[in-house]
Amino acid sequence: MDSEDRSTQKDTSSSAVTSSLSDLIARLEKATGPDLELDEQIQAAISGATLEKQADGRNAYHRDGFWISIGKVLPYTSSIDAAMTLVPEGWNRRASETDKHWWWAELREGYETSYNRVEIGQSPSLPVSICIAALKARSLPAI
Numbered sequence: 352m353d354s355e356d357r358s359t360q361k362d363t364s365s366s367a368v369t370s371s372l373s374d375l376i377a378r379l380e381k382a383t384g385p386d387l388e389l390d391e392q393i394q395a396a397i398s399g400a401t402l403e404k405q406a407d408g409r410n411a412y413h414r415d416g417f418w419i420s421i422g423k424v425l426p427y428t429s430s431i432d433a434a435m436t437l438v439p440e441g442w443n444r445r446a447s448e449t450d451k452h453w454w455w456a457e458l459r460e461g462y463e464t465s466y467n468r469v470e471i472g473q474s475p476s477l478p479v480s481i482c483i484a485a486l487k488a489r490s491l492p493a494i
Contacts, residue, residue: 371396372490379483384476385429393482394424397437397489427482434478437485442470444481456480458488 375389375396382389391410395402398421400414412421425433438444438458445459454477460467468491472483 372486376483376486379479380474382428382474382479385426390424390427393427393437394421428476428479431478431481434481434485437482439485439488442488454480456484458484460488
């Protein structure tokens, strides 16, 4: 493998994935509503891929040195149902409320009164709030 090949390889380590989720969460926290580009980036992140623009302007997904197809992109930032698919197993949406123009979504790991961890997302959009909280929960180490 020559140096050019090595320079184009992607870092798929868990720290790179966590960093990617952190960057994506930061972008979601600035979003004011539905955003197809963010939907595509969420789909890439949960697939362990990176989203890259090709020379012709189309988006493509790259993982482990290969271009891949990751299927239909769900409308995570515009659909509560799609956003809820991001919630990790064992986590539950316990509350969603609005304060004038802001929604907050609270996810709790565990059931009933025995919660291990809590993550909150805030946004002018409920689906985006759920996305934020779900991606924060996904970025946590397993306990």
